[in-house]
Amino acid sequence: MTATTTAEEQQPAPGGSDKPAKARRREMTETTLGRVFVSPAILLMALVALFPVIYAFVISLQAYTGRLNEGFAGVDNYVTALTNERFWTSLQFTLIFTVASVAAEFIIGLGFALLMNQAFRGRGLTRAAILVPWVIPTVIAAQMWFFMFNVTPGFINSLFGLGDFNWLGQSGWAAFTIIFADVWKTAPFVALLLLAGLQTIPGDVYEGARVDGAKMFQRFWYITMPLLKPAILVALLFRTVEALRVYDLPQVMTGGAFDTESLSILVQQYVVRTPDPGLGSALSTITFALILGIGLIFVNLLGKDLVIGEGESK
Amino acid sequence: MNGLTNRALWAAGGALVLVAVAACTPGGGGDEGGEGGGELVWAIGGSEAQPGGVHQKVAEKWSEENPDTPIRIEILPDEADQQREQQALELQAEGSNFDVLGMDVIWTGEYSTNGWVESLEDVREDIESVSLSGAFESATWGGELWAAPFNTNAGFLYYRTDLVDEPPTTWDELCEMAIEIGEQENIGGYVGQGARYEGFVVNWLELYWSGGGELYNEDQTEVAFDTDIATQATEFLANAEQDGCLTPGFNTAMEDEARNVFQSGDAVFMRNWPSFYSVVKDGGTPVAENFDVAPLPTFTGEGTISASGGFNLAVSAFSDNIEGAKEFVVWASTNEEVQTMLATDASLPPTMESVYEDLSDDPVMALLGEVLPDAKPRPPSPQWNEISVEMQRALFPAYNGEGDPGEASQAVLDFLETTVE
Numbered sequence: 198m199t200a201t202t203t204a205e206e207q208q209p210a211p212g213g214s215d216k217p218a219k220a221r222r223r224e225m226t227e228t229t230l231g232r233v234f235v236s237p238a239i240l241l242m243a244l245v246a247l248f249p250v251i252y253a254f255v256i257s258l259q260a261y262t263g264r265l266n267e268g269f270a271g272v273d274n275y276v277t278a279l280t281n282e283r284f285w286t287s288l289q290f291t292l293i294f295t296v297a298s299v300a301a302e303f304i305i306g307l308g309f310a311l312l313m314n315q316a317f318r319g320r321g322l323t324r325a326a327i328l329v330p331w332v333i334p335t336v337i338a339a340q341m342w343f344f345m346f347n348v349t350p351g352f353i354n355s356l357f358g359l360g361d362f363n364w365l366g367q368s369g370w371a372a373f374t375i376i377f378a379d380v381w382k383t384a385p386f387v388a389l390l391l392l393a394g395l396q397t398i399p400g401d402v403y404e405g406a407r408v409d410g411a412k413m414f415q416r417f418w419y420i421t422m423p424l425l426k427p428a429i430l431v432a433l434l435f436r437t438v439e440a441l442r443v444y445d446l447p448q449v450m451t452g453g454a455f456d457t458e459s460l461s462i463l464v465q466q467y468v469v470r471t472p473d474p475g476l477g478s479a480l481s482t483i484t485f486a487l488i489l490g491i492g493l494i495f496v497n498l499l500g501k502d503l504v505i506g507e508g509e510s511k
Numbered sequence: 512m513n514g515l516t517n518r519a520l521w522a523a524g525g526a527l528v529l530v531a532v533a534a535c536t537p538g539g540g541g542d543e544g545g546e547g548g549g550e551l552v553w554a555i556g557g558s559e560a561q562p563g564g565v566h567q568k569v570a571e572k573w574s575e576e577n578p579d580t581p582i583r584i585e586i587l588p589d590e591a592d593q594q595r596e597q598q599a600l601e602l603q604a605e606g607s608n609f610d611v612l613g614m615d616v617i618w619t620g621e622y623s624t625n626g627w628v629e630s631l632e633d634v635r636e637d638i639e640s641v642s643l644s645g646a647f648e649s650a651t652w653g654g655e656l657w658a659a660p661f662n663t664n665a666g667f668l669y670y671r672t673d674l675v676d677e678p679p680t681t682w683d684e685l686c687e688m689a690i691e692i693g694e695q696e697n698i699g700g701y702v703g704q705g706a707r708y709e710g711f712v713v714n715w716l717e718l719y720w721s722g723g724g725e726l727y728n729e730d731q732t733e734v735a736f737d738t739d740i741a742t743q744a745t746e747f748l749a750n751a752e753q754d755g756c757l758t759p760g761f762n763t764a765m766e767d768e769a770r771n772v773f774q775s776g777d778a779v780f781m782r783n784w785p786s787f788y789s790v791v792k793d794g795g796t797p798v799a800e801n802f803d804v805a806p807l808p809t810f811t812g813e814g815t816i817s818a819s820g821g822f823n824l825a826v827s828a829f830s831d832n833i834e835g836a837k838e839f840v841v842w843a844s845t846n847e848e849v850q851t852m853l854a855t856d857a858s859l860p861p862t863m864e865s866v867y868e869d870l871s872d873d874p875v876m877a878l879l880g881e882v883l884p885d886a887k888p889r890p891p892s893p894q895w896n897e898i899s900v901e902m903q904r905a906l907f908p909a910y911n912g913e914g915d916p917g918e919a920s921q922a923v924l925d926f927l928e929t930t931v932e
Contacts (some may be wrong), residue, residue, distance in 0.1 A: 263625065263893065264599070264603060347760060347768065348758075349760055349768055349772045349775070360836060363842075365763045367911075368913065451763075452707050454707035454763075454907060456705065469592065469596055471896040
């Protein structure tokens with residue numbers, strides 16, 4: 198800033214009214230420069246992220262027979278998708294799956310995080326061990342839980358003496374096993390995110406509260422939770438968005454039987470198995486809009502808590 | 512010394528990259544020879560396409576005999592759906608990278624309707640005279656021949672010889688025996704492919720066909736679906752599920768889960784493909800010495816019926832060497848040595864009728880020779896995948912007590928009606 202001021206002082210001012218305009222121009226240059234620096238990244242993002250979304254939307258307005266394009270169809274594909282009972286069943290499963298798995302992952306993940314935040318012998322080992330399920334590729338985890346729950350070989354049944362209980366072969370329980378497998382796999386990820394948040398809370402806040410006579414639960418509720426809120430929102434955002442596009446777990450474990458067909462399975466079917474690119478793109482655009490909407494709600498909530506947001510408003 | 516090793520490593524790495532680049536270059540080799548020459552590319556998937564598999568041996572044999580038009584295998588993924596997707600991507604772009612296509616028997620209609628494969632009408636005689644009729648039928652659509660049959664498949668009834676004296680000939684008899692013996696031995700009864708996927712449709716069709724039902728008329732212009740027989744087939748499964756004829760977990764079992772149940776001695780009967788014979792035989796469980804195979808039962812006790820599977824070889828319409836590719840598919844389909852290799856090297860059932868007579872000492876091939884003349888292909892309609900998905904959606908809940916069998920039959924009929932003009 199000093200250099201700028203001296204430069205301006207040395208210049209003979211042609212007129213008093215010119216000065217604010219010049220300053221504005223300088224400001225503009227800085228913003229423009231910022232934009233120039235950012236533009237390659239934005240361009241790249243647009244190319245890899247925005248283009249497929251727009252392209253899918255364009256395709257969703259076309260009519261197809263098999264893979265052959267039959268011209269413009271308007272919103273016909275959307276009408277077909279939204280009037281199909283199958284869409285609503287899979288939407289219902291996707292939402293149940295999302296709410297149930299994210300809730301369970303949050304509670305278990307928070308427990309893990311609080312545990313790992315304590316100083317105890319073997320903490321490093323515990324942290325590493327807890328992360329093991331998250332490292333396993335989802336398809337493999339799904340295949341593994343299929344073996345565990347399936348009647349043959351029936352590991353879970355023999356472990357708990359349940360005989361030939363058919364976990365995957367009946368309504369309700371089939372959805373339960375998929376949610377269970379997802380919680381097993383992703384709770385550690387939530388724990389990791391929350392642990393990162395916990396470690397930013399300074400210890401002296403707790404000391405102060407202890408001096409003031411706050412009980413353990415009070416410390417948790419009035420200190421940990423509010424200070425952890427940004428981390429919680431980030432974790433919930435990540436998990437919700439991911440849960441809404443679940444594909445591999447139900448595909449591998451049940452193949453979508455017993456009302457466990459997710460929106461992504463439906464999209465995959467119309468894009469790959471029984472090709473109707475128009476309908477498939479319409480379904481994926483609807484899924485995208487749903488996820489974007491829910492994502493925006495989270496980002497909005499998050500915006501109020503972000504440190505950057507606070508810095509800007511000052 | 513160290514520097515030298517490093518340099519050698521770099522050189523080797525560089526060479527590898529070059530080889531990889533050459534292998535990935537579109538049309539690498541295929542275009543070189545121009546008319547009637549150059550390397551052919553055979554796009555096929557599955558374990559037999561891997562190095563050491565029988566498809567590779569077939570390719571080597573051809574290349575030795577025809578050094579002018581050698582053939583190379585482009586290995587596709589294991590899953591049939593993914594193989595189809597790979598081929599579709601290439602063919603939709605009218606790419607000439609694939610000359611010969613390994614085509615599942617149910618894709619014939621789709622490929623021919625899309626104009627992706629060459630008609631083989633001019634060599635029809637050579638192929639029809641030596642092939643099994645069911646296998647031949649699966650390579651035709653709209654009365655025209657689109658591929659050369661290569662290997663086929665049919666369902667067997669596996670049964671425990673230590674528990675069953677004579678294999679059942681009707682489905683009802685099978686369930687009576689399954690329940691009675693199952694209770695005595697405290698094991699499950701009948702296992703097959705009951706999970707919600709293509710295999711379930713195959714199992715259900717075998718019930719439906721064995722009651723005399725059909726999906727379409729002869730030339731597939733009209734729907735011939737019989738809702739009464741369909742309801743009978745679904746009700747049979749629903750009852751079997753209720754009264755313990757089916758093993759627990761029947762409705763989540765695919766081929767390998769079924770094999771697992773049978774092999775570990777937890778089932779009296781199993782419906783499965785012939786290739787599992789050697790798996791169970793070499794499995795090392797007590798069942799290995801105590802099982803045999805029989806034709807699948809029917810509802811009437813007359814004859815047998817089975818859904819056929821397998822792969823045909825088609826010639827890509829966008830190949831640079833259509834004549835060479837045609838010669839190869841006819842050769843693979845009608846050469847006795849090649850067809851015998853399929854059976855002896857890989858227990859893949861060949862499509863050439865005479866091979867079964869030569870191999871009648873082998874129990875699997877002998878039974879295949881008996882079963883295959885009555886095997887029926889699923890209709891190779893362009894919409895087969897849609898039909899299969901709709902059948903799964905209607906019939907699977909119905910046999911699991913979550914839907915009405917009669918209504919399910921009606922739903923299948925309604926959908927089939929939409930597939931014909």
